[in-house]
Amino acid sequence: MQTDQTNHFRRLAWIWFIATAILTPIVIFVLGPGLPPGNGTVQAAGQVTDNIVLMALSVPVAMAVLVTLAYEIWAFRERDLDGPVLEGPAITGNSSIQMWWLIITTSLVLFLAGFGSVRLLEDGSGGGQGPSPLVNPAGSKKALQVQVIAQQWEFTYRYPGYGGIETPNLVIPANTMVEFHVTSLDVVHSFWAYQLGVKADANPGIDNIAYVKTKAPMSFEVHCAELCGVWHGYMFDAGRVVSKADFATWIAKAQKTYGPAAKSLPPYSKTYFPSPVGRGG
Amino acid sequence: MTATANAPAPHAQRRGVLGFNLLTAVILGVAGYWIAYALGGLIHGASIDSFDDTGQNDVQILLGYAGGVVGFLVGLGFANYPIKRTLGHPPNIPTHEVDEPGIGKYFRMTTDHKVISMQYFIGIGIFFFVGGLNAMLIRTELLSPTTHVFGANQYLTLVGMHGSMMMGMMTSGMLGPFANYLVPLLIGSRRMAFPRIEALTFWMLMAAGCVLVSTIFFGGFQTGWTGYEPLGAQGTAGYDAYLGFFALVSISMCLLGLNLAATIVTMRAPGMTWSRLPVFVWSVLATCVLMVLAAPMLTATLLMGVMDRTMYSGFFVPGLGGSAFLWENLFWVFGHPEVYVLAIPGFGIVLELLPVFARKPLWGYRLSVAGMMGVALFSFFVWQHHLFVSGIDADLRPFYMLSTEIISLPTGFTFLCVMGTLWRGRIRLTVPMLFCLAWAFNFLFGGISGVFNSDVPSDVTTHGSFFVMAHFHYTIMGGLIFSLFAAIYYWGPKMTGYKFSERLGKIHFWTMFISFNSTFGPLFAVGFLGMPRRVITYPMNLKALNDWVSISAFCLGLSLLFFLWILVKAVVFDREPAEQNPWHSKSIEWQLPTPIPAYDFAQIPTFSGDPYPYGEIAGGAAAGGSEPATVGAS
Numbered sequence: 001m002q003t004d005q006t007n008h009f010r011r012l013a014w015i016w017f018i019a020t021a022i023l024t025p026i027v028i029f030v031l032g033p034g035l036p037p038g039n040g041t042v043q044a045a046g047q048v049t050d051n052i053v054l055m056a057l058s059v060p061v062a063m064a065v066l067v068t069l070a071y072e073i074w075a076f077r078e079r080d081l082d083g084p085v086l087e088g089p090a091i092t093g094n095s096s097i098q099m100w101w102l103i104i105t106t107s108l109v110l111f112l113a114g115f116g117s118v119r120l121l122e123d124g125s126g127g128g129q130g131p132s133p134l135v136n137p138a139g140s141k142k143a144l145q146v147q148v149i150a151q152q153w154e155f156t157y158r159y160p161g162y163g164g165i166e167t168p169n170l171v172i173p174a175n176t177m178v179e180f181h182v183t184s185l186d187v188v189h190s191f192w193a194y195q196l197g198v199k200a201d202a203n204p205g206i207d208n209i210a211y212v213k214t215k216a217p218m219s220f221e222v223h224c225a226e227l228c229g230v231w232h233g234y235m236f237d238a239g240r241v242v243s244k245a246d247f248a249t250w251i252a253k254a255q256k257t258y259g260p261a262a263k264s265l266p267p268y269s270k271t272y273f274p275s276p277v278g279r280g281g
Numbered sequence: 282m283t284a285t286a287n288a289p290a291p292h293a294q295r296r297g298v299l300g301f302n303l304l305t306a307v308i309l310g311v312a313g314y315w316i317a318y319a320l321g322g323l324i325h326g327a328s329i330d331s332f333d334d335t336g337q338n339d340v341q342i343l344l345g346y347a348g349g350v351v352g353f354l355v356g357l358g359f360a361n362y363p364i365k366r367t368l369g370h371p372p373n374i375p376t377h378e379v380d381e382p383g384i385g386k387y388f389r390m391t392t393d394h395k396v397i398s399m400q401y402f403i404g405i406g407i408f409f410f411v412g413g414l415n416a417m418l419i420r421t422e423l424l425s426p427t428t429h430v431f432g433a434n435q436y437l438t439l440v441g442m443h444g445s446m447m448m449g450m451m452t453s454g455m456l457g458p459f460a461n462y463l464v465p466l467l468i469g470s471r472r473m474a475f476p477r478i479e480a481l482t483f484w485m486l487m488a489a490g491c492v493l494v495s496t497i498f499f500g501g502f503q504t505g506w507t508g509y510e511p512l513g514a515q516g517t518a519g520y521d522a523y524l525g526f527f528a529l530v531s532i533s534m535c536l537l538g539l540n541l542a543a544t545i546v547t548m549r550a551p552g553m554t555w556s557r558l559p560v561f562v563w564s565v566l567a568t569c570v571l572m573v574l575a576a577p578m579l580t581a582t583l584l585m586g587v588m589d590r591t592m593y594s595g596f597f598v599p600g601l602g603g604s605a606f607l608w609e610n611l612f613w614v615f616g617h618p619e620v621y622v623l624a625i626p627g628f629g630i631v632l633e634l635l636p637v638f639a640r641k642p643l644w645g646y647r648l649s650v651a652g653m654m655g656v657a658l659f660s661f662f663v664w665q666h667h668l669f670v671s672g673i674d675a676d677l678r679p680f681y682m683l684s685t686e687i688i689s690l691p692t693g694f695t696f697l698c699v700m701g702t703l704w705r706g707r708i709r710l711t712v713p714m715l716f717c718l719a720w721a722f723n724f725l726f727g728g729i730s731g732v733f734n735s736d737v738p739s740d741v742t743t744h745g746s747f748f749v750m751a752h753f754h755y756t757i758m759g760g761l762i763f764s765l766f767a768a769i770y771y772w773g774p775k776m777t778g779y780k781f782s783e784r785l786g787k788i789h790f791w792t793m794f795i796s797f798n799s800t801f802g803p804l805f806a807v808g809f810l811g812m813p814r815r816v817i818t819y820p821m822n823l824k825a826l827n828d829w830v831s832i833s834a835f836c837l838g839l840s841l842l843f844f845l846w847i848l849v850k851a852v853v854f855d856r857e858p859a860e861q862n863p864w865h866s867k868s869i870e871w872q873l874p875t876p877i878p879a880y881d882f883a884q885i886p887t888f889s890g891d892p893y894p895y896g897e898i899a900g901g902a903a904a905g906g907s908e909p910a911t912v913g914a915s
C-alpha cells in the first residue's frame with residue numbers, strides 16, 4: 001500500500017477553522033437576535049442570550065463532526081466498489097487525540113453547566129420554581145402578585161393585592177417585577193406565556209412561583225404546555241403588558257366588574273385543594 | 282435422573298393446527314379475557330366508578346387483560362413445562378435445535394434464537410407500521426389549524442398510541458431482532474441462557490401491542506405516552522389499556538435484559554474475553570443494565586396506577602392525598618434510562634459496522650465501550666431535567682443541568698470513535714454504511730438540540746414545545762431507526778438467506794434521509810416559535826411550516842413503505858440466494874453458511890485476537906488471527 005503523504009489533519013483543521021469563522025458570526029449576529037422568546041421581558045431576553053451562547057458554541061462542535069465526516073467521505077471513499085477489497089491502515093486509536101477530546105469536551109460541558117446555573121440563579125429565567133423559590137431576583141419583595149389558576153380548560157387570574165378579584169384575562173403593568181403563583185384545580189397544566197419567557201407547571205395542590213420583570217407594553221400569548229385532556233389544544237388565550245397608568249385604570253375597572261363575583265369565590269389562597277372527583281370548572 | 286438422561290425425542294409436543302400455536306393462543310386469549318372479565322364483574326359491581334361516569338368497570342377490564350394474556354401464553358405452550366415438572370413428569374423439551382422446514386415454526390413458541398429474532402422482526406414491524414400510521418394521521422390533522430379530520434379525543438388517542446407504540450414496542454426494536462440473533466453467534470454460544478424466557482419476552486410484547494390497540498374500543502386515552510396522573514385517573518377504560526400495555530412491556534423488557542445479560546456473562550465461548558467482545562455485544566450489555574434496573578420501576582409505577590383506578594388507593598390523586606409529582610418522578614426515573622435503551626443499541630450497530638466498511642479496526646475500542654457504559658450509568662441521574670419548570674425540587678436544577686450535560690461526554694466518545702474509524706479508511710459506501718453515516722448526522726443534531734433542553738433558561742421556552750419533539754425524533758428516529766435499517770440491510774441477507782437490492786436500497790436511503798430531515802428539521806423552528814406539543818390546533822402563522830412538515834412526513838411514510846416493497850421483493854419474489862459473506866466481514870456470523878443452520882455451530886468456536894482484524898499493518902500483511910478455530914455447518 002503506497003503511503004498517503006497528504007497531511008489530511010492539517011487540511012481538515014483549516015476547513016473547520018474557516019467554516020467556524022464564517023458561521024459563528026452569522027449565527028450570533030444574524031440568527032441570534034431572532035431567537036426565541038424575544039426581548040419582551042428581562043427573563044425572555046436572558047433566554048435569548050442563553051440561546052445565542054448555546055448556538056454559538058454548537059457551531060464549532062457541529063462543524064468539527066460534520067466537516068470531519070464530510071472530509072472523510074470525500075477523501076477516503078473507495079471509488080471502485082467492484083474491484084478487490086482493499087484494507088485501510090490498522091490504526092486502533094490515538095491516546096493523545098482521545099485525551100484532548102476528553103479535555104475539550106469536558107471543559108465545554110463544565111462551562112455550559114456553570115454558565116446555565118449562573119444565568120438561572122441571576123433572575124430565575126422565568127421558570128417555575130415551586131413554592132419556596134431558590135432564586136428571588138432583585139425587586140421580588142415588592143413584586144406584583146398574580147395568581148394563575150389553571151383548570152380544564154382555561155386559565156383565570158387572581159390579583160390578591162386588589163381584593164382577590166379573578167379575571168379571565170391577564171393584564172400586567174410594564175417595567176414591573178411580577179410574581180406568578182401558578183396552581184391548578186384538577187390535573188397538571190403548564191402556564192406558558194411565550195413572549196414573557198415564563199413557563200411554570202400548574203399542579204393541583206402546589207403553588208409554583210415564577211418571576212418575570214416586564215419591559216415595554218406589548219401583547220403576549222398564553223398556552224397550556226402540558227397535556228391536560230381532550231381540549232388541551234384549545235387552552236390558550238392572550239394577555240397584555242400595559243403602561244402603569246393604563247394598568248391602574250384597568251384594575252380599577254376590573255375591581256368594579258369582578259369585585260362582586262369575587263365575594264362568592266373561595267377566599268384567596270396559595271392553593272385550592274381540588275375535590276376528589278378531580279374535575280374542576 | 283434416568284428419565285432426564287433418556288430425553289424424549291426433540292419437539293415431542295403436537296405440531297398440528299390444534300397444537301400449542303398462535304391459533305390456540307388467540308382462542309385461549311379471548312376465552313381468558315371473558316372469563317376474567319366475568320370474574321371482575323363478580324368482584325366489583327359494574328356501575329361503580331369513582332373518578333368518572335363512563336359506566337366502564339376498570340376492575341373487569343384490567344382483570345380481563347390479565348386473563349387474556351395468561352390464556353394467550355398458555356395457548357402458546359408456556360405453561361407446559363412448569364405443569365409437567367410440577368406433576369413429576371420429565372421435561373419434554375428439545376436438547377438440540379433441529380432444522381425445521383416451512384413457516385409453521387414462526388407461529389409457535391420456539392427456543393431457536395434465530396427463529397425468535399425473525400418473529401421479533403415481523404411482530405415489531407407490524408406494530409411499527411401501526412405506530413407509523415398513527416403518525417401519518419396526526420400529520421394529516423395538523424395540515425390545517427382550523428379544519429379538523431379527527432375529534433379532539435380521537436386525535437389525542439392517536440398521539441398517545443403513536444408515542445406508546447414507538448417508545449414501548451421499539452425498546453425491543455433493535456434488541457429483539459438483532460441482539461437475539463447476533464449475541465449468541467458473536468459470543469460463540471448455540472443459544473441464549475434462557476431460551477423459553479426469550480420466547481416469552483416476544484409473545485408478551487405481542488400481547489402488549491394488542492392490549493394497546495384495544496384502547497380504541499374503550500374510549501382511547503388522553504394522556505400521551507407519559508400517562509401523567511391525575512389526568513389518567515379521569516380517563517376512560519382506554520387508560521387501562523395504556524397501563525396494561527406498559528406493564529407487559531416493562532416485564533418483557535426486564536426479562537429480555539436479564540436473559541441477554543446472563544447470556545453475555547455466562548455463555549461466552551473459550552477465548553471470548555471481555556476485551557474481545559464485539560462492540561455491539563457491549564452495547565447490548567449496557568442496554569441490559571438499563572432494562573433490568575429501570576423497567577421494574579415502571580412496573581411498580583403502573584401497578585400503583587392500576588391500584589388508583591381499581592382500589593382508589595390515591596397515590597397520584599391530590600384530592601385523595603396523593604401527588605401528581607409522584608407519577609412524574611417515578612415515570613421519568615424509568616423514562617430517561619428508557620430513551621437510552623432505544624439509543625445505545627444504535628451506537629453499537631454503527632460502531633460494529635463501520636470497521637467492516639472502512640476496512641479498518643475499530644478506532645478506540647475501550648473508549649467506545651466506556652462511552653456506552655458511561656451513558657448507561659449517567660442516564661439514571663438525569664431524570665428531573667424533564668421537570669425543570671414543574672416546581673418540583675427547583676433547587677436541584679443546577680445539579681440536573683450538570684448531570685444532563687455530562688452525559689454528552691460519553692456520547693461524544695461514540696462520535697470520536699466513528700470519526701476515528703473512518704480516518705484514512707477505504708470507505709465503501711454501501712447501503713448499510715450510508716445508514717450508519719446518516720446516524721452520525723442525525724444524532725449530532727439530536728445531541729446538540731439536547732443541550733438546549735438541558736440548559737434551564739433555554740428549556741423554559743423549549744420544554745413541552747415541538748422543539749423537544751423534534752429533538753427526540755432526531756435521537757430516536759434519526760438514531761435508532763436509521764441504525765436499525767443499517768442492521769437490516771447488513772444482516773438481512775444472512776438472516777433471510779436472500780439478497781437485497783443495493784440499487785433500491787440506495788433509493789430508500791436517500792428518500793428516507795431527506796424526508797426525515799425535512800420533516801423534523803423545521804419542527805425545531807415550530808417549537809422555537811411557540812407551538813406546544815400534542816395540540817390539535819395552532820396559530821395560523823405556523824400553518825406553512827406545519828404543512829411543509831406534514832408533506833415531508835408523508836414522503837417519509839412512503840419511503841418506509843418503499844422499504845417494505847424492497848423486503849417483499851427480495852424475500853418473496855426475487856428470492857436470489859445471498860452470498861455467504863457479501864460484505865467481506867471478518868466477524869464470526871459471516872463465516873457460517875447462509876442461512877445459518879439451526880444448531881449454529883458444528884463445534885463451539887474458539888476465539889483469539891482482536892475482534893476487528895481489518896486493515897494492513899505497515900509491513901503489508903493483513904492483521905488477521907481472529908478467525909474462529911472451527912466454524913461450520915452441523
